[in-house]
Amino acid sequence: MTERNIQVEPIDRRAVEDQDIEIVERKGIGHPDSICDGIAEAVSSALSQTYLDRVGKVLHYNTDEAQLVAGSSNPRFGGGELVEPIYILIVGRATKEYEGTKIPTDTVALDAAREYLHENIPELDVGRDVIIDVKLGEGSGDLQDVFSEEGATVPMANDTSFGVGHAPLSETEQIVLNAERRLNGEFAADNPALGPDVKIMGKRERDTIDVTVAAAMVDKYVENREEYDAMVEAVRDYTHQVACEYTDREVNVYVNTADDDESIYLTTTGTSAEMGDDGSVGRGNRANGLITPNRSMSMEATSGKNPVNHIGKIYNLLSTEIAETVVAEVDGIRDMRVRLLSQIGRPIDEPHVADAHVVTEEGVELSDIEPEIVDIVDEELADVSSITKRAIDGDVTTF
């Protein structure tokens, strides 16, 4: 145990990789819940930057709520249209005036949301296909002079909260995470017919991994059923190839399994938000981009929270980062969970508990690597404000 109350112990379960059944899910960036997460975080980053620009420090705000109400659409091969627009309500708290300076929180939020949608759901015509509304109230919270131009100081935790992170990702987790990212990356760049609403469920039973992909196709790039079927096949092949980069286990890939002769997953904008799927912040991926019922998860929504003083956000991002760093730098770890528990009134770099639970590789004694682990945890905690800085700059992923 160090000054920072860092505990390293064996984990009280098998490595996830060794469990018989493993379930992993990721809602891609175009999923309605992810759209809300993405907007919430974009708004948060824009507000942080606006506060820094205008008053030299980040003021109290929290924009970790957004509600998406689905539209309805009329997709057609070659190009359809939205019939009823999507409605997105940005919700939260923000400081609107500081020492005589008015902060245009609402227009900043609208602008950030619009820009986020333009970049990430490009087929959505914001203003026609989607209405963005905003209700940001004044918060009741105290201001904190925490992150200012003069440099960061370490704030006190103002809540009892909890963050948890893991590393390394299991094979199934790597497959699910990377398949979505690469489908939405290089694959979509070459195949505009694939929309950003790609939802992937990975289920591993012992040594067989089933990967189920629900992929919204964009109608204007698909001329007929044959092209649609070909695109489904291309997604399957690509996903299978990606998966095999991460595992030697048997992999089965299923794409758009609900398709039948009459109904296929064709959309106009590439997101199911256009036809019946509502969404909101914090309902989808955890901070590491995955939903992993086999692991401890925090209920805390990470997206949209103020990265200066919201301990739940900081600890979820930091615990994940700690686990990743330890695993990258220390040999012999099969599975690792890092938990950070805050205590009200203590500096956030001194959590009440920071415990690292580890499954070592065969032949590795935990006691041999413990000092290394403790050092890294200690360093990462000391550098907690870098999480804040990167969140302000929009350089962390929160979902």
Place this chain on the structure above:
Amino acid sequence: MTERNIQVEPIDRRAVEDQDIEIVERKGIGHPDSICDGIAEAVSSALSQTYLDRVGKVLHYNTDEAQLVAGSSNPRFGGGELVEPIYILIVGRATKEYEGTKIPTDTVALDAAREYLHENIPELDVGRDVIIDVKLGEGSGDLQDVFSEEGATVPMANDTSFGVGHAPLSETEQIVLNAERRLNGEFAADNPALGPDVKIMGKRERDTIDVTVAAAMVDKYVENREEYDAMVEAVRDYTHQVACEYTDREVNVYVNTADDDESIYLTTTGTSAEMGDDGSVGRGNRANGLITPNRSMSMEATSGKNPVNHIGKIYNLLSTEIAETVVAEVDGIRDMRVRLLSQIGRPIDEPHVADAHVVTEEGVELSDIEPEIVDIVDEELADVSSITKRAIDGDVTTF
């Protein structure tokens, strides 16, 4: 009296030009009420065209309501910003499905409103400075196969309604109408500092005409108070010059009279909707573009109504057009009022009453010109469907 029940009589008042006191007002295109009128009419025209394109005829709709909730702004010389966005709610009824074809009424409305704002209030960044929302319900009205690709037939009036129009415009009316149009036209083209929210009040007392202009200046084109004052002066000079083209009476022009050392009429977007002035349809200019308490006026909102079957809209536009045509083609008329009163169940080209009240010039006997007047009124009534056609094409002005 003809088949069409056209009555021509002397008017029971002096010509407006001869009255001692005359008041005329025009809310320019950037005024919050006019913004609502303009959006309502743009939405109406877009819906009509969409119905024609999709199902070959104009279906039941009515979009003659829109509510604008003002924002708040922080104008500054050289360029300010909106702090709270303007909110515009498009309201009305529209048929959303016809024989299996879904009509995207809501997205059509949003698109039309956005385009209208881009063209008419160009400094408004739609989506950041203004939120456009829409609530179009299904109407209870019956469909009318009135205006279809196969050509127009004359519909039956489904309401007892009333339209009134006048010609020629008095000098004061011409000044008010043209000053706004030309300020928002050639003057603004040369002077981008002048925003579209130009409100003009003309008050004539016998032979003195006071023209009071409230002109929203756009901050990014005004560097300092001197430039602002110079622009006010330029508006005054230009308005005076325009006014003198329409009258030989004494003209006094007052611009932004509420300015003082601390407060001027500076805006970021060129409309007072950005800082506290709400608006709605039908609260501003009448169908001829003016508010004229010296004349009969209809309370009916013309903007946004269905031009196929809304008798109030058609008769307000038509009565104005009849009066203008008569005055253009028949010599000897000093003042003319045309009223059209519908009767439920009769074809709209056969109004219950069409009366033309006329003040002739000295030496002209009404009986001498009555046949000519009756002929023109008759022709115009027979051609009532051209009003509908032009309204669908967006070629009439309704406010």
Place this chain on the structure above:
Amino acid sequence: MTERNIQVEPIDRRAVEDQDIEIVERKGIGHPDSICDGIAEAVSSALSQTYLDRVGKVLHYNTDEAQLVAGSSNPRFGGGELVEPIYILIVGRATKEYEGTKIPTDTVALDAAREYLHENIPELDVGRDVIIDVKLGEGSGDLQDVFSEEGATVPMANDTSFGVGHAPLSETEQIVLNAERRLNGEFAADNPALGPDVKIMGKRERDTIDVTVAAAMVDKYVENREEYDAMVEAVRDYTHQVACEYTDREVNVYVNTADDDESIYLTTTGTSAEMGDDGSVGRGNRANGLITPNRSMSMEATSGKNPVNHIGKIYNLLSTEIAETVVAEVDGIRDMRVRLLSQIGRPIDEPHVADAHVVTEEGVELSDIEPEIVDIVDEELADVSSITKRAIDGDVTTF
């Protein structure tokens, strides 16, 4: 001409009673536009009283906008239901803080609107059948210490505005006004089947008056078509009887003329707002309760405006009151119009022009009664603040 610039002249038209054609309309209290007017004025009165209670004077506010979006309903003999709720958005400006005291403007507005609906549209279940929303921004206007506990002083006009009033009402006007009031009063008390949305159109052609009534029936008090028809008949008889109290002319009454075998005017709540008729403030009755195209009308919405400093509201109410008082106290007047025109910067009891245009009875010389008229106008102007006081107390009708 007096110090107050009061002018008395012959009117430049025939008495309305002598014109060949006269049209008069009244939208009853349950009409969607009237609902908006009523709510706007109720909110205004509640805000005024709240300001007086909390800070001792009426602060800046204006709530003269409200938008009603119609619902949809499923009326049935014996009792139907709303399917989609009505939506009402209260819009305006209000001062939310004064010298450290927060004013709960939004909850006051919601409460006033709810109470107004309970009293006036009792079959509406507020919260289930109708959603009331509110958007009151901070205004840009200056505060005025005009109407405070220490007593009223006369404020300066802050706008060039115009009010107009008439007296006496013509026979047709009396019929329309009183028929609606008494149908919604004693008749509805005895016949709950009659809902408050009673719209009356009076059309007089020389000596024949047609009164057309559109009366929303409340389904739960009507068991079948026979009862419905009987109620229509009862409304007709009652209206005819009321009409004959005000005229010796021929009167024809038509009720629910659009009824046919398949469609009748049956509602669940007694207002057409439940099924497709939208509404907003200032689109219906003028300040005297009527729409009278034969007379000069002001476009100004009276309902919801601040009665302390909004010159348009004050002058519309005052000009009507002046005309009524003059006609009540001075013999020999057939028709009278009073116009009040403000001048920016002058006290509102000293209008720029106060002109009374009069049609005298045969044998009465205007010059004989002019002094009496001037005296009354003068007194009424001197007592202008009583209009404000009664508006605050909710003791004026504005629509």
Place this chain on the structure above:
Amino acid sequence: MTERNIQVEPIDRRAVEDQDIEIVERKGIGHPDSICDGIAEAVSSALSQTYLDRVGKVLHYNTDEAQLVAGSSNPRFGGGELVEPIYILIVGRATKEYEGTKIPTDTVALDAAREYLHENIPELDVGRDVIIDVKLGEGSGDLQDVFSEEGATVPMANDTSFGVGHAPLSETEQIVLNAERRLNGEFAADNPALGPDVKIMGKRERDTIDVTVAAAMVDKYVENREEYDAMVEAVRDYTHQVACEYTDREVNVYVNTADDDESIYLTTTGTSAEMGDDGSVGRGNRANGLITPNRSMSMEATSGKNPVNHIGKIYNLLSTEIAETVVAEVDGIRDMRVRLLSQIGRPIDEPHVADAHVVTEEGVELSDIEPEIVDIVDEELADVSSITKRAIDGDVTTF
């Protein structure tokens, strides 16, 4: 393994009761997230019943989204007020017409939400203190004739989803759950000063349990700071006493620890939603009423989902019930986790996997009790439709 693929295995971790650190949280019924959960579930139950009443079966709907935007308030000893109302938006999908019958989904939802608030947050004046709005779109889902008057049949799973439940509750879990329920039950009945927004965090470190209570006090029942402090003390004593019924460990109770001389947790309505805390569905308690990072949790929001066909809802409720039943009926179990994983296209009573992971008491062999466990799991699965039935009747708790 049975026909139903029921697996019973040792759990791969220590019993939660034996872990060093345990964290448990419960957001009480008045917490903004719980308010949303409660409304969503009340709306769901009301819609199910309406469908059964009107068309004899439950149609497609999903109301598992609701967004609460906090108000602002001015609490004061003896009674304060809301300044800005809370705004709640009910979101989801619902079938609005079925074989010619219109279903009033929106008014049913509004009514259910209002009634729920009246019962559970009685100090909220719905309509004044809170605006309830609704946006229910038509869903894209197929109808399922699953739960009709003719009786239930077992539907097919239409998604790959996952439910997890546990039993028995650990001591800390029992304390947190029961303390909130009893504070909001018998304690609040005697002490109206305690509002329903009671948030409890339990943290056990080995044999010390810290219980942190954040309890919103209702201002009108608290006259001064002394009474407030006395109420805080009473909550502490009561909570301590409740806690000691469930454990012999050391218990420390902390109530409203953020209070200081200037700021206390005083509210007007008993919920922090009145002053800055937003909320939404699925962000708070899991289906068993707790947030338990030490245990597997499902991200799935249970509240508001259709209990007929939403496999995530059904399996979360059912897995919890199975675990509770097994533990109640089978001796020798210290900790048990039940997981149910659906497979698309198979009947929901035949999950792809139903695994029971068990920690037995010392001296108990899992193999001895396995048959009993399997039998109970089998029976419970066979009776899956009783979950649906009770959810429709509003007889399950989902948060």
